[in-house]
Amino acid sequence: LVSAVASSYINLRSLDRQLEIAKATTASRAESVHVFELRFKGGEVSQMELAQSQSEYEASRAVIPQIEAQIAQQEDALSVLLGRNPGDILRGRALAELAAPAVPAGLPSDLLERRPDLRQAEQDLVAANAQIGAAKALYFPQISLTGLLGTQSGQFSKLFTGPSRVWSFAGSIAQPIFEGGAIVGQVKQAEAVQQQALYSYRKAIQVAFQEVDDALISSQKLREQFDVQERQVEALATYAHLARLRYEGGYTSYIEVLDAERSLFNAQLNQTQTQAGVLVSYVNLYKAMGGGWVITADSMTTQAAQHSGDAAAQSAK
Structure with missing residues (x-):
């Protein structure tokens, strides 16, 4: 439940950021359309260039209701997770302000013992x-x-x-x-069930380690991907700015401007999704470890007591 709530909220803030990008892009293209309409009336641009500008404006405008619908659906889903009726969700920090927690080295595998699937398989x-x-x-x-x-x-x-x-x-x-x-048959049947339970327990352990490893790999690679996309967005922003200057100077066609702005818009949306993916990967790691990796003094004392009790019980057997 904790993991689902955290992931839902991260996705919600990601959609909020995507909506901001879509609205800003649409507003910028609306200004371009207005300028092109004035230039078309003055005979400075062709009708084809005006139509191209209008097409890109409508394309970004069409994305807005799509994202708004996803936001409303995400809010409803998160409300239900919180035990509330479907409705609006109050916002906190923006996506860029959500910091990924540090994962220390040398975490003990005992953390996995808190996983409910491992507990069930053990029992x-x-x-x-x-x-x-x-x-x-x-x-x-x-x-x-x-x-x-x-x-x-x-x-x-x-x-x-x-x-x-x-x-x-x-x-x-x-x-x-x-x-x-x-009676022999009953004993053999019980032993077969025990073997099945043993293999299920082994599989549960393997799945637990696999999910931890997958989450660690995902967080690392998504961070690398985000860094690359960040540099890509910066380069495309420069490209779009220079392409517009070249067009205004008569050195290139408006198609180059449209291509640069379209690439920038898509790159910004992809970067936002990757940024959310980085945070969700840490949520998955939290879930895979059975509740995170923060080890307090009290929890260490409790674990030591449990291990001592287990050792004493094993000695008694």
């Missing part, structure tokens, strides 16, 4: 082991080995009574002492 294995013990126990009569106050039990004489070779307890409960293949 399934414990239950399967108990089933083996219960199945093997059918070989033995369930009677008291000692009598009252630790004296000799008088029930041993009832161990094998009657021609059907059954043992009786308290005169009211009777069950076969030897059922041969039936």
